Amino acid sequence: MKLEQQLADVPLFNGLTSDQLQQAAAIAMTQNVSRGQTIFSEGDDCRGFYVVLEGQVKIFKLAMDGKEQILHIFGHGEPFAEVAVFTGTTYPANALALKKSRLCFFPCRAFTDMISQHPAMAMNMLAALSIRLKKFAHMIESLSLKEVPGRLATHLLLLSGEQDNSDTVELHIPKGQLASLLGTIPETLSRILSRMTSQGLIKGEGNTITLLDRQGLSLLASGEEKL
């Protein structure tokens, strides 16, 4: 498939004419990465930003002792590392492919030029950054004000929302990565999953979890009740 057709699918480029899309495609380069491959590391000089065409990428911070905190997991159509472009500094976190992926790379300069010429793109980008800020605020709230069961319940309900409100949600990532996303460790997550199961809140089978008691989960998520 042509690159510009794939870009048409990316929310960031919504509202662009096909001419403009072509222009965007012209300054971009595709890049294939294999599972487990590092895309960039915290502190690297920012050369540009990426869009995930296919696959899955995690953005994360590392502690001295090796513990990691995942900031974001990006999939099809999502841009990442734009922040570094606009602050004009080094990448503030690490990026690694969780699956074999195909990325699209936009060099800093060409991209900022393009944005300042197309107000529609600027607005799209502002909306994208705003949504991301909201997610971060949510994450901060979770980490600071909720205990792990509450964070997990919130996450499960969110996933259900993303997946047609189905009671059977697909995690899409290994449990260890989920732990890292929720700001905890695999051991703790495992214990809490089994506690939730034994209390009839959920039923788990591999990477698929069935929500059995939405109301109970909501109470956990809001912090009104403890596990």
Next chain:
Amino acid sequence: MKLEQQLADVPLFNGLTSDQLQQAAAIAMTQNVSRGQTIFSEGDDCRGFYVVLEGQVKIFKLAMDGKEQILHIFGHGEPFAEVAVFTGTTYPANALALKKSRLCFFPCRAFTDMISQHPAMAMNMLAALSIRLKKFAHMIESLSLKEVPGRLATHLLLLSGEQDNSDTVELHIPKGQLASLLGTIPETLSRILSRMTSQGLIKGEGNTITLLDRQGLSLLASGEEKL
């Protein structure tokens, strides 16, 4: 002082002609708030965003049990609540004046119109949001990967950086608020401050803290050492 002169001082409006500044001033309204006054609450419909002309405002989330997590403290020249404008939803957190303040309010619509007409403003806004995202990422890292002493050390070194690298830093906020900013409670913060003092890392006097051992603080901040 004329409003447009004050706006010229705001980074967000950098690079605008005086005509454009006047235009911005025309759609804005000033608003005075007293110490402790709520500016908006989480879930309120977004009518527009604000710039702090004078004073101090905190943005925070509240837990069921009343514990609060401060997301940001804004002072002179800083905009807030732009996120709600671009996502077009309700305010995602609470805003309250920590001091008697003067604000400048911009209605959603007039502001987005203005931004799409002035690429310079769009770029300024993108830069502002990016910096904010970086700060949030930093906060998430702190909350998840560092213990309270490390967070405090990081914060003190950051404050010093903002204050001419002086060894004597001014907190600007009461200690209870600092606790809430660092994701902990006043009791814990108090204990850690006294532990740091007894170990010769700092010396505190009211709202002013003297850094006695920058290197020791750095080791704490990076997590290489424990208190």
Next chain:
DNA sequence: CGCTGCGTTGAGCTTCTTCAACGATCGTGG
């Protein structure tokens, strides 16, 4: 003078992490 907000200190408890061991699954190479 008494009140209220803020900060400090102590004792006990909860939650989470650490450390260690073990089981399951999967892909690879013999």
Next chain:
DNA sequence: CCACGATCGTTGAAGAAGCTCAACGCAGCG
């Protein structure tokens, strides 16, 4: 085809960090 190692997940016991609850000191202010 089986054996092996690697990755991943689970479980247990012990320990650490931070929170809760309660009491107290202190300053500012009506």
